Amino acid sequence: MEVGISTACFYPVYLTEETIPIIAKMGIKSVEVFLESYSEYDEDYCKAMRDDLDRYGIEVNSIHAIGTQFEPQLFSATERQRNDASKMLIKVLKAAEILKAKIYVFHGPAVKKDTTPNIDFDKIAKYVDYIADTSGEYGVKFSWENVYWCWFAYPEFATFIRQSVKSRNVYFTLDIKQAMKSKKDPFEYLKSMGDKLVNVHLCDYDDCGNLYLPGRGSFDFAKLNRELKKLDYNGSIIMEVYRNNYKDIDDLKEGIEYLKSIFENKDKGD
Numbered sequence: 001m002e003v004g005i006s007t008a009c010f011y012p013v014y015l016t017e018e019t020i021p022i023i024a025k026m027g028i029k030s031v032e033v034f035l036e037s038y039s040e041y042d043e044d045y046c047k048a049m050r051d052d053l054d055r056y057g058i059e060v061n062s063i064h065a066i067g068t069q070f071e072p073q074l075f076s077a078t079e080r081q082r083n084d085a086s087k088m089l090i091k092v093l094k095a096a097e098i099l100k101a102k103i104y105v106f107h108g109p110a111v112k113k114d115t116t117p118n119i120d121f122d123k124i125a126k127y128v129d130y131i132a133d134t135s136g137e138y139g140v141k142f143s144w145e146n147v148y149w150c151w152f153a154y155p156e157f158a159t160f161i162r163q164s165v166k167s168r169n170v171y172f173t174l175d176i177k178q179a180m181k182s183k184k185d186p187f188e189y190l191k192s193m194g195d196k197l198v199n200v201h202l203c204d205y206d207d208c209g210n211l212y213l214p215g216r217g218s219f220d221f222a223k224l225n226r227e228l229k230k231l232d233y234n235g236s237i238i239m240e241v242y243r244n245n246y247k248d249i250d251d252l253k254e255g256i257e258y259l260k261s262i263f264e265n266k267d268k269g270d
Helices: 016-025 043-056 079-099 121-137 156-164 176-181 186-196 221-230 249-263
Strands: 002-006 030-034 059-064 103-106 141-145 170-175 197-202 236-239
Touching (some): 002 059, 002 249, 016 030, 016 043, 030 236, 059 079, 079 121, 103 197, 141 197, 156 186, 170 186, 176 186, 176 197, 186 221, 197 221, 236 249
Parallel strands (some): 002 236, 030 059, 059 103, 170 197, 197 236
């Protein structure tokens, strides 16, 4: 497993492209690029960022877009809405291809807080297949992330999706803070994702739901390491925290070093 960082950790202080030299100075070689706005999907923008990434020897594990801009509309009732959303999806996938990203992290439609959506999985399967197969055409794994305010707010969602779709390019991203905000056990999500897990988002939190840098809350990272090893998981571990969760870059680097001590140490968790 390799520990990396999301460019979202620096939002809104730095623009996405401004994070690259900072991440390089931290000694990190794997990133998740969070594209923050429409202009960041442009090919010229992504080519310039790819040049910077190559200059610093940084690989893009995954990309994330502002999902509310188009992802819900991929499931809309009208073909026009779906087609327009698909155009935006393809722009994002082209961006992923230029950035040499392995994974497209997906949120999907939103739901009312603390409600379990009534989803017809057989009905949405064809739309999921389209998104996943289209992602595959650009060499990218489609990875649905658990998010407390979206469809994937409960562990069984992954099981139902796996049972319903035909595409072989449907994968999952585990976000432990989103599991906590969903008032669910993160390890239950892990079970339902199984061998389709390709990406992990980590921060830390306490019993009151306050968020911290890894190692400063109460989450059991050693247990997560053990469970990931049981799945033979060898993907990236992406630290994703909010700007108010740390003081400065040195503080942020401590969180990275803590995760490395667990997930990049072969003796840990055995």
